Amino acid sequence: MTDPISKPRQRVLLVDDDVVLRTALGLSLSRAGFEVGYAGNGKEAVTMNRLSPFDVIVTEIVMPEKDGLETLMELRKQPSPTRIIAMSKDGQVSAELCLRLAECLGAHHVLAKPFPPGQLVAAVRKVIGEA
Numbered sequence: 001m002t003d004p005i006s007k008p009r010q011r012v013l014l015v016d017d018d019v020v021l022r023t024a025l026g027l028s029l030s031r032a033g034f035e036v037g038y039a040g041n042g043k044e045a046v047t048m049n050r051l052s053p054f055d056v057i058v059t060e061i062v063m064p065e066k067d068g069l070e071t072l073m074e075l076r077k078q079p080s081p082t083r084i085i086a087m088s089k090d091g092q093v094s095a096e097l098c099l100r101l102a103e104c105l106g107a108h109h110v111l112a113k114p115f116p117p118g119q120l121v122a123a124v125r126k127v128i129g130e131a
Contacts (some may be wrong), residue, residue, distance in 0.1 A: 010034050010035070010128055011052075011054045011055050012036050012124055013038070013049065013054040013056070014029070014037070014038050015039045015060060016059070017040050022038055022040075025117055028118070029121060032121045040063075041063050041065035042066030042067060046075060046078075049078060055128055056083045056128060057085070059071050059085070059087070060087055061087070061098040072086065072106060073105055085107065085108060085110070086098075086103075086110045088113060089112070
């Protein structure tokens with residue numbers, strides 16, 4: 001018999017300018033039982049979280065409009081206790097450097113791309129205390 005009062009699903013916001021990757025990661029998180037929102041840049045993410053706070057925000061570091069580090073700093077100023085996972089890949093700037101900066105700015109977990117979708121699911125579960 002199922003519990004008549006079910007626990008609300010944890011809300012995760014995926015922030016990445018790569019729509020294909022964002023969609024694939026979101027599908028993995030949805031299948032794992034999370035409610036998933038999507039933003040193409042940091043500016044959208046900050047606005048969405050201000051209007052309806054997410055439990056976890058997973059953000060790419062290198063993006064147009066407002067990059068992940070700026071996004072992280074702005075999210076940390078909001079009153080909601082959102083947990084943040086930063087992700088990045090090597091490009092014009094070293095992913096390792098970007099992810100270290102993200103940790104210094106308050107990211108709860110970091111992931112270097114590419115990674116298997118299951119690794120993101122595990123990271124989300126870890127930062128919300130389910131793992």
